[in-house]
Amino acid sequence: MENILELRHVTKTFKGFALEDVSFELKKGFIMGFIGPNGAGKSTTIRCLMDLIHVDSGEVLFFGKNFQGDCTELKQKIGFVYDQDVFFQDLTAEKNKKVIAPFYKNWDDQKFYRYIKEFGVPLNKKMKSLSKGTKMKFALAVALSHHAELIIMDEPTSGLDPVFRRELLDVLLDVIQDENKAIFFSTHITTDLEKVADYITFILDGKIVLSKEREELSEMFRIVKGPKTMESDIKQALPIAYKETSFGFEAFMRDDEAKKISNKTGIHLERPNLDEIMYYMVKSRRNV
Amino acid sequence: MYQLIMKDILTQRKVAFIAPFFLLFYFLTVGKDVTTLVSVQFSLGIGFIAYFIMMYSNFNTNEGDTTQNQLLLSMPVSRRSVINAKYLMIAVWWLCSFMISFVLITVLNLVQKNGGFGWLSAQAIVGSLCVTYLLSAFFYPFLYKFGYRVASFLGVAIFFAIPASLGAVMRSNLPIDHFQFVASHPMFSLIVITFVIVTASYVVSHSIFQKKEI
Numbered sequence: 001m002e003n004i005l006e007l008r009h010v011t012k013t014f015k016g017f018a019l020e021d022v023s024f025e026l027k028k029g030f031i032m033g034f035i036g037p038n039g040a041g042k043s044t045t046i047r048c049l050m051d052l053i054h055v056d057s058g059e060v061l062f063f064g065k066n067f068q069g070d071c072t073e074l075k076q077k078i079g080f081v082y083d084q085d086v087f088f089q090d091l092t093a094e095k096n097k098k099v100i101a102p103f104y105k106n107w108d109d110q111k112f113y114r115y116i117k118e119f120g121v122p123l124n125k126k127m128k129s130l131s132k133g134t135k136m137k138f139a140l141a142v143a144l145s146h147h148a149e150l151i152i153m154d155e156p157t158s159g160l161d162p163v164f165r166r167e168l169l170d171v172l173l174d175v176i177q178d179e180n181k182a183i184f185f186s187t188h189i190t191t192d193l194e195k196v197a198d199y200i201t202f203i204l205d206g207k208i209v210l211s212k213e214r215e216e217l218s219e220m221f222r223i224v225k226g227p228k229t230m231e232s233d234i235k236q237a238l239p240i241a242y243k244e245t246s247f248g249f250e251a252f253m254r255d256d257e258a259k260k261i262s263n264k265t266g267i268h269l270e271r272p273n274l275d276e277i278m279y280y281m282v283k284s285r286r287n288v
Numbered sequence: 289m290y291q292l293i294m295k296d297i298l299t300q301r302k303v304a305f306i307a308p309f310f311l312l313f314y315f316l317t318v319g320k321d322v323t324t325l326v327s328v329q330f331s332l333g334i335g336f337i338a339y340f341i342m343m344y345s346n347f348n349t350n351e352g353d354t355t356q357n358q359l360l361l362s363m364p365v366s367r368r369s370v371i372n373a374k375y376l377m378i379a380v381w382w383l384c385s386f387m388i389s390f391v392l393i394t395v396l397n398l399v400q401k402n403g404g405f406g407w408l409s410a411q412a413i414v415g416s417l418c419v420t421y422l423l424s425a426f427f428y429p430f431l432y433k434f435g436y437r438v439a440s441f442l443g444v445a446i447f448f449a450i451p452a453s454l455g456a457v458m459r460s461n462l463p464i465d466h467f468q469f470v471a472s473h474p475m476f477s478l479i480v481i482t483f484v485i486v487t488a489s490y491v492v493s494h495s496i497f498q499k500k501e502i
Contacts, residue, residue, distance in 0.1 A: 047501075047502070050361070050362050051361065052357075052358060052361055052362070052501070052502040053501040053502065054499070054501065071366075072364040072365060072366050072369075073364070075362070075363060075364040075365075076364045078362075080362045082358065082362075084355060084358070085355065086355050086356075086358050086359040086362075087359065088299050088356075090299075090301070091298075091299065095298065098298060099294070099295050099298050099299060100363065102290075102291045102294060103291045103363045103364055103365065104363075104364065105364075
């Protein structure tokens with residue numbers, strides 16, 4: 001199946017931070033969740049994707065084509081939602097649309113107004129007077145109104161109320177019904193991804209820790225709980241992270257390692273959610 | 289390119305088009321001598337006003353340079369076309385300044401019954417366009433390198449420095465022989481100097497913006 005987005009060994013160095021050898025791929029018809037704690041490199045990676053910053057080495061490919069130089073044709077097929085106010089704040093939402101729409105060959109006014117109505121965005125109000133959530137809804141309506149094949153979203157759910165967050169996820173699932181489309185979705189609210197993401201890519205300190213199918217990922221690790229008396233057994237099983245609790249211990253380890261000790265009395269295995277995977281991975285890396 | 293031009297027009301604040309009305313004070317204080325004004329003064333006046341409209345167009349909607357560039361470059365727009373549109377828009381802002389000034393002076397002439405448009409000459413048209421481009425040529429490389437605050441500060445400094453330095457040159461005893469060609473062909477010289485400086489400015493702005501990280 002064709003990759004709609006591919007990063008190959010992307011490196012970018014700043015003062016005090018670097019993206020190192022970032023590689024992953026997203027195929028048509030799927031939603032990829034891009035997770036990591038604050039400052040891990042999610043937004044920087046997205047800026048590399050959008051050619052806002054120049055990579056030091058490596059390649060960014062969209063629809064199989066290198067994304068460098070004049071990539072206006074490729075950008076016709078990309079919709080974006082940023083976590084910042086990038087629209088013209090002193091213009092109304094309607095005027096913002098008037099500025100933006102002519103840039104896209106396949107702009108669909110009907111679709112735009114349908115989303116605007118569905119999301120309840122007031123078109124006659126200036127952008128600066130809209131709440132963060134409403135601005136995000138407007139950005140989403142714009143991204144979905146020019147028949148983009150790839151939607152790139154940087155923290156789209158932050159600042160949204162739970163009701164609209166749920167609605168947004170439904171919209172994304174609706175978009176992805178078209179098998180030729182894909183969504184790349186960065187967030188640190190991992191519960192959103194549990195509902196919609198097919199793939200998860202985890203970035204930490206500028207490096208990709210893992211990029212897997214969500215189902216595969218939840219099968220890869222286990223949280224092992226048990227009494228303090230079993231501490232030595234657990235430590236011998238090489239946990240990725242280990243912490244003591246008031247009831248005993250909690251260890252995060254690979255599924256194959258966890259299974260080896262699962263038959264011991266008092267041991268209890270749990271499947272971790274994305275939040276827990278992220279938490280323990282960060283904890284283990286930071287403790288190294 | 290067309291979309292970028294339309295973007296600049298749609299996002300320009302209406303208040304920017306009031307700028308030419310500052311000429312009104314100039315004409316009112318000069319009063320009946322308005323028809324005797326030479327094209328050089330009009331060139332400078334219209335050029336400066338166009339320059340302010342141009343500066344305003346870069347900070348027209350309260351966005352920082354970064355956020356506006358982030359939006360533009362995320363859309364199907366190349367970095368080259370952003371620069372091309374900006375340099376092309378200088379002529380559009382000049383045209384706005386010129387047309388508004390034209391209407392204003394026409395009305396004034398009718399009211400003051402001085403008659404005639406002594407100022408409206410080919411020299412005034414070309415001269416004001418050159419002044420607008422020359423001033424903008426200093427502004428844009430600084431805008432792309434250091435951002436709007438630095439560029440606008442320098443822009444205002446240039447605005448005051450040019451008339452002051454022109455006055456100083458006029459008062460000084462510079463050996464005229466060295467500038468004989470310029471003195472005998474002022475328009476041609478102005479066009480050539482403008483072309484060279486604007487071309488250099490365009491190349492520098494383009495080079496800065498190509499490398500810029502947003």
